[in-house]
Every structure is written in structure tokens, then in C-alpha cells.
Amino acid sequence: MARLDSAPRLMIGQGWSDFGLVDSGHGRKLERYRRYRFIRPEPQALWTPRQADWAADGEFVPGSDEDGGGRWMFDRPVPREGWDLTRGEVRFTASCTPFRHLGFFPDMAPVWDWMGDRLEGKADASTLNLFGYTGVGTLSLSAFGPVTHVDASKKSVAQARANAALSGMAERPVRWIVDDAAKFAAREVRRGRRYDGIILDPPKFGRGPDGEVWRLEENLPGLIADCRHLLDAESRFLFLTVYAVRMSSLAIAGLLAEALADLPGTIEHGDLAIREDGDDGRLLPTAIFARWNAQSA
Numbered sequence: 001m002a003r004l005d006s007a008p009r010l011m012i013g014q015g016w017s018d019f020g021l022v023d024s025g026h027g028r029k030l031e032r033y034r035r036y037r038f039i040r041p042e043p044q045a046l047w048t049p050r051q052a053d054w055a056a057d058g059e060f061v062p063g064s065d066e067d068g069g070g071r072w073m074f075d076r077p078v079p080r081e082g083w084d085l086t087r088g089e090v091r092f093t094a095s096c097t098p099f100r101h102l103g104f105f106p107d108m109a110p111v112w113d114w115m116g117d118r119l120e121g122k123a124d125a126s127t128l129n130l131f132g133y134t135g136v137g138t139l140s141l142s143a144f145g146p147v148t149h150v151d152a153s154k155k156s157v158a159q160a161r162a163n164a165a166l167s168g169m170a171e172r173p174v175r176w177i178v179d180d181a182a183k184f185a186a187r188e189v190r191r192g193r194r195y196d197g198i199i200l201d202p203p204k205f206g207r208g209p210d211g212e213v214w215r216l217e218e219n220l221p222g223l224i225a226d227c228r229h230l231l232d233a234e235s236r237f238l239f240l241t242v243y244a245v246r247m248s249s250l251a252i253a254g255l256l257a258e259a260l261a262d263l264p265g266t267i268e269h270g271d272l273a274i275r276e277d278g279d280d281g282r283l284l285p286t287a288i289f290a291r292w293n294a295q296s297a
Contacts, residue, residue, distance in 0.1 A: 004253060004254070004266075004267045005267065005268050006250070011111065011114065011270065011271070012110060012275055013106060013108075013273065014109075014275055015032075017086075018033065018087065019033055019085065020032045021281070022276070024049065025045050025047045027045055029045055030054050034094075037056040038060070039060070041070075055075075056075065060096075079095075080095070081093075083095075088140070090136055091163070091167045092104060092163040093166065103159070105133075111199070111272070112137050126148075126194075127146075127147050127148070129148065129149045129199050130181040131201045132151045132157075132201075134160050135157075135159070135160025152180055152181065152208045153178070153209075182214065202242070220255065235294060239291045248288070249271065249288035255290070256292055264294060265294040266295075270289060
């Protein structure tokens, strides 16, 4: 029976050659993406910046509404079509999207590593990436076996395919699916499918390719229930991340504990964070997570 560990944990992302959190504070963060530096809003950076020089190639200036909006302002030329970044074996394109991010989520890097550790030694591990976006996590998982990548955005799935080709991984066994994640998971349950691991990164609000409406608080419990039916006692993990909601990691851990109660292992939860560059870099929290780890802690 899966045991809920009530003590919160931290999963800390460190910068690497192509990405780093340079500084943060006063509600903003300064990041490096290879040769480019950008400033983006960060409400959780409540402290004072440490560096006086925040020279950047561009800044995302948020709109007045709480749920998004805004535009990029550039001080130097930045390729509209994007530029290549690398992490480990995976090569992918970063670009300044209208949604304030750069086409991937660098705070997910320790999650990709954690999932790989869970799958180590498992031959042809089958994994499912729901809300898979541009596929950096999918390509990391593909080193261990077949992956099913699902996203409602045709554009995101096309970019994920392009990232696979850029990485020299176009022939890896990945199913690229444009579909509503909740509908797809329900169909997989009816088909009797099972997976060794599932990762899901649902938005607060979204729409499927046929106009399906996703609201996190309303629809997440049903999706997690379906994910339970896609796992069994031989599976290795389920990883859930949640951004931009007024919710505790303990709340989503409780949801997993209820849905996965009959499985072995541990339910763990906490914050994702990125450490600033430098020996005494501060930790900037970015999201909450809950995970089922088949290996007891």
C-alpha cells in the first residue's frame, strides 16, 4: 500500500552550459539561454536582486490581467525562429513565445533525471507523457524505451517532432499524439493499456483540439483515476507538476495517495526550484509536485 510521506521535499534544478538563472528579485528573474539573456516576471522572487547589471537581450512585459498576456520587448536582435540548446543527449529549439516562456521548462530538468533513475535497469520501459509540450522530457524518456507523447496543441507536437529530428532521435519509438489528454487517457484505460511510468504537467486552464475545456480543480481527479488504471504493481512512477495555482503540494499528494492506495511504494511531494548561478545561489521556487515512487523511500 502506497504510503504518503507528509514531509515536503525540494527538487532543485542547477544551471548548465546552455541555461542558468543569473539573478532574481523584485518580482523578476534574469536568465541565460546560451548566448542570450532575458528578463521575465517571477512573482515568487520577493527579495532584492544581487547584481546591478541586468543587461538583457529582451524582457517579457506582462499585461494588466492576472492570468497572462503581455509582450516581449527586445534591446538586441533575437532570432524569431529560435536557436538551439542542448541538455545531455537532447537538442532542442528555444524561442521567445507569446506565453512568456522560452519553449521549454528548465526547472523540469531534475524531474527528467529522477524519472531516468527510476527506469534504470528496466528493459524497454513504456512511458506516457501527458501535456507533453515540445517534447524535451519525452526525448529524455525515450532513452529507456517507447514513449507516448500527448498534447492538444498541433504546433507543440510539431515542435516536439522537430526537436527529435534535431537530436538525431527521429527513429526512436515515440508515438506523437495530438489529442485531449483526459480523453486519450480514458481511451487507453478502455484499451487495457499499461505503462511503466507516467508524467503529467497539466495547465490551470486549457482547451483540447476539438474545443474540450480543461479546468485543473474540476478535471484533475478524474484524470488521475484513469492514470491509476494505466499503472500496475510493476510500474515505476507517476509524476505530477502543477504551476500557477493557489494549491498546496500536500493537496495533490493527497489526491495521488487516494487514487494509488493499492500500489506499493511512497507518495512524495514538495516544490520544484532553480538555484541561481554561483556558489551561494538562492533557490527560486517555480512549481509544486507530487509523485508516486514505487521504490519505498
